[in-house]
Amino acid sequence: MPDVRVEETERGPSITNGLVSVRVHLNKGTFDVLDADGRPVIADAAATVSITDGPTFTTRGAGLGFSGSDDVRDAQGDGLALVLLRDGDEHEPDLCVTVSLYPDLPFAVIQADIQNTSPKPIRIREFRPLDGARLDLGAPAANCVFYKHGWQSWSPTIVLNCAGEDVPAPPPVIGPGTQPQPLSGRFVSDLVTAVVDPASGRGAVAGFISAADQFSHIWLDTEPGAITAASYADGVEVGRAGTLASERLAVDVSAPPIAALERYGDALGREMKAIESKSVASGWCSWYYYFQGISEDEAIANLDYLAQNREAIPVDYVQIDDGYQAEIGDWLTTNEKFPRGMKWLAEQVHERGIKAGLWLAPFLAGAKSQLFREHPDWFVKYTTGLPAIATVNWNQPCFALDLTHPEVQAWAADVFRTVLDDWGYDYVKIDFIFAAAVDGVRHDPNVTRAQAYRRGLEIVREAAGRRFVLACGNPMGPSVGLVDAARIGPDVAPYWHPFDRGAPRPPMSDPAAINSIRNTLTRYWMHGRLWQNDPDCLLVRATDTALAGDEVRALATVIGLTGGMVLDSDKLPPLTPERRDIISLLLPVYGRSATPLDLFETTDPSAAAAAPLRTGVPALLRLDLPTHTLLAVFNWDDADGEREVALPQGSWHVFELWEEEYLGLQSGSLTLPVPPHGCRLLRLTPDAGRPQVVGSTLHVLQGALEIAAEDWDGETLRVSLRPVAKKDGALYVTGEDGVRKVVVRDLTLERTIEAN
Numbered sequence: 234m235p236d237v238r239v240e241e242t243e244r245g246p247s248i249t250n251g252l253v254s255v256r257v258h259l260n261k262g263t264f265d266v267l268d269a270d271g272r273p274v275i276a277d278a279a280a281t282v283s284i285t286d287g288p289t290f291t292t293r294g295a296g297l298g299f300s301g302s303d304d305v306r307d308a309q310g311d312g313l314a315l316v317l318l319r320d321g322d323e324h325e326p327d328l329c330v331t332v333s334l335y336p337d338l339p340f341a342v343i344q345a346d347i348q349n350t351s352p353k354p355i356r357i358r359e360f361r362p363l364d365g366a367r368l369d370l371g372a373p374a375a376n377c378v379f380y381k382h383g384w385q386s387w388s389p390t391i392v393l394n395c396a397g398e399d400v401p402a403p404p405p406v407i408g409p410g411t412q413p414q415p416l417s418g419r420f421v422s423d424l425v426t427a428v429v430d431p432a433s434g435r436g437a438v439a440g441f442i443s444a445a446d447q448f449s450h451i452w453l454d455t456e457p458g459a460i461t462a463a464s465y466a467d468g469v470e471v472g473r474a475g476t477l478a479s480e481r482l483a484v485d486v487s488a489p490p491i492a493a494l495e496r497y498g499d500a501l502g503r504e505m506k507a508i509e510s511k512s513v514a515s516g517w518c519s520w521y522y523y524f525q526g527i528s529e530d531e532a533i534a535n536l537d538y539l540a541q542n543r544e545a546i547p548v549d550y551v552q553i554d555d556g557y558q559a560e561i562g563d564w565l566t567t568n569e570k571f572p573r574g575m576k577w578l579a580e581q582v583h584e585r586g587i588k589a590g591l592w593l594a595p596f597l598a599g600a601k602s603q604l605f606r607e608h609p610d611w612f613v614k615y616t617t618g619l620p621a622i623a624t625v626n627w628n629q630p631c632f633a634l635d636l637t638h639p640e641v642q643a644w645a646a647d648v649f650r651t652v653l654d655d656w657g658y659d660y661v662k663i664d665f666i667f668a669a670a671v672d673g674v675r676h677d678p679n680v681t682r683a684q685a686y687r688r689g690l691e692i693v694r695e696a697a698g699r700r701f702v703l704a705c706g707n708p709m710g711p712s713v714g715l716v717d718a719a720r721i722g723p724d725v726a727p728y729w730h731p732f733d734r735g736a737p738r739p740p741m742s743d744p745a746a747i748n749s750i751r752n753t754l755t756r757y758w759m760h761g762r763l764w765q766n767d768p769d770c771l772l773v774r775a776t777d778t779a780l781a782g783d784e785v786r787a788l789a790t791v792i793g794l795t796g797g798m799v800l801d802s803d804k805l806p807p808l809t810p811e812r813r814d815i816i817s818l819l820l821p822v823y824g825r826s827a828t829p830l831d832l833f834e835t836t837d838p839s840a841a842a843a844a845p846l847r848t849g850v851p852a853l854l855r856l857d858l859p860t861h862t863l864l865a866v867f868n869w870d871d872a873d874g875e876r877e878v879a880l881p882q883g884s885w886h887v888f889e890l891w892e893e894e895y896l897g898l899q900s901g902s903l904t905l906p907v908p909p910h911g912c913r914l915l916r917l918t919p920d921a922g923r924p925q926v927v928g929s930t931l932h933v934l935q936g937a938l939e940i941a942a943e944d945w946d947g948e949t950l951r952v953s954l955r956p957v958a959k960k961d962g963a964l965y966v967t968g969e970d971g972v973r974k975v976v977v978r979d980l981t982l983e984r985t986i987e988a989n
């Protein structure tokens with residue numbers, strides 16, 4: 234295990250663990266981050282702090298003093314830190330920079346903090362633990378790609394070509410009010426970014442691994458190729474001798490960048506104490522068929538169907554979405570479509586052996602609600618005193634609740650106590666919760682937006698205990714550690730493109746299958762590290778939808794291979810057996826995510842300009858399983874296409890699931906026709922030189938769950954099968970005369986079959 238060492242030279246101290254090094258230039262007041270080969274990938278970085286309506290203090294040019302290194306022990310392990318102090322005038326606050334390294338972790342953690350040395354309180358606007366750092370990946374920044382991560386669930390997360398322009402986050406997603414000034418050649422990301430040169434595969438990942446207190450941005454200025462990371466203190470006051478710190482920024486310049494991004498997810502999960510789940514949730518959700526038209530009768534019809542088809546669709550939860558409540562804000566009063574009330578409905582769910590889930594948007598209230606009429610003082614305000622609008626939806630402005638207000642806190646606790654304890658729900662989907670984090674004036678003026686938001690989440694967590702909390706419309710960073718699951722993309726929809734696809738700014742947050750798929754692929758790394766990812770619902774129906782069969786298959790493949798929650802949202806009773814089988818194919822949930830191999834590759838910027846909705850969407854997923862590897866290849870174009878797929882080293886039996894076709898023993902690469910918005914899902918099985926299973930149609934992972942063992946005794950191939958949701962299907966087995974289809978019927982119990 235490489236130890237962390239500090240060296241001192243004339244120029245200043247360096248800290249290294251053999252995987253990454255940070256070298257300080259005391260006179261210049263800057264530092265560099267070097268990779269394992271000693272290349273300064275990030276050079277000449279300063280740290281700054283900005284006072285609200287006041288000056289900014291930077292280490293650049295001021296110089297740094299080195300007071301020594303300290304042992305550190307924190308969520309990342311036992312490490313060593315350089316502590317650097319800005320040389321300032323006596324009347325200036327002390328700005329300190331701490332650089333921590335840990336054995337075995339190839340990233341440096343940088344934090345800026347301030348001490349108020351004056352007798353007067355100061356308010357802090359913003360920290361930049363990394364300011365104006367030169368990025369050198371061995372190629373001009375314009376040749377690189379930029380991983381743009383969105384603020385909340387519905388914000389697009391996309392890989393952009395740096396020769397083009399950033400895409401401003403479009404409505405309905407209002408970002409946090411603190412934004413770096415938009416500039417030509419500037420690319421802005423929330424919480425974390427990766428900048429990668431696709432030609433060399435070199436890259437840098439920079440992301441805040443702590444996020445409970447301050448929102449943050451990281452941006453790249455392609456001219457001159459500089460990177461800056463800021464966390465926002467929102468004007469929090471620091472009294473005499475008081476201190477305040479930025480969030481902790483991890484900088485990882487090790488290869489490959491996709492591993493660095495996953496490692497960043499691990500570090501954020503550790504720092505924020507992510508909730509770990511033993512299994513990944515499945516369910517049925519009312520929203521994407523019924524929308525606000527859901528009624529008690531329709532809920533019961535679907536429940537009855539699930540009760541009668543437990544084996545084929547063994548979901549954990551039935552979740553009623555938006556449409557039961559009297560008004561947005563009046564959660565404890567039902568409307569006329571639910572005459573027997575929500576407690577009765579939860580009992581109906583439980584009677585059928587299923588757990589019950591309920592949607593609420595608990596951190597905002599509509600202008601028409603009783604809550605808003607009775608408590609106008611419970612809301613975040615603009616400086617004018619008017620209530621701050623969180624969103625306009627449901628034909629009314631909706632105002633943001635002030636979660637720092639004790640009466641609001643008590644109200645929220647009561648709502649969740651009622652839903653969870655009195656009514657008996659096992660699961661809450663808390664939606665539009667970014668509302669708790671909007672800019673504005675709050676009851677407690679000394680709380681950041683992220684802290685106000687977390688107070689709200691803490692109340693929900695406290696009421697829920699170990700019951701399931703799914704966040705939606707949630708800012709990402711400050712949700713970690715308080716929720717079991719989070720929506721990581723915009724809404725899916727029973728159509729492929731967003732309505733206004735010709736708009737000058739592509740509406741990448743609007744409901745649309747492609748919008749939801751984009752984020753499911755680009756935020757794959759969050760799953761299992763921060764929470765369970767909710768990729769949004771699977772829609773399989775053949776009627777009341779504009780999704781073509783190939784689009785349904787692509788959606789199912791993306792959801793099935795990224796390991797997150799599997800929630801269906803169809804009217805179940807009229808489903809055809811073929812379409813119902815697609816739900817069954819994804820159950821039980823396997824729970825591990827594939828990797829989007831081409832995440833950091835994009836087409837050229839002119840293609841991006843012509844087709845902004847489908848560029849920056851990965852099209853190749855790989856999942857390594859104990860007995861085989863899955864490769865999914867997608868065609869996001871609107872026309873038929875051919876895709877060349879490079880196979881891993883070796884020769885492989887290739888089986889395609891959706892067309893149920895054995896493609897032979899292959900090596901090198903394979904060219905496949907792929908329909909528009911469709912995919913091919915390949916099982917690659919290493920050749921054993923004897924009869925063996927090479928395909929299964931019983932589950933989307935094609936054998937990982939339903940095949941318990943395969944035994945060849947020289948004469949007979951015995952395959953032990955475990956039941957999965959799909960009871961009828963086939964195995965494909967090699968033999969002397971090629972590949973045979975072995976039909977499997979009624980797989981309700983474990984069974985061993987002779988397959989040759």
Ligand code: 9PG
Binds near residue numbers: 625
């Ligand atoms: C219920 C829905 C579903 C869905 C959520 C969320 O900006 N907008 O106008 C907007 C409206 C709805 C929406 C997202 C954004 O969907 O993601 O699953 O629960 O609310 O109203």
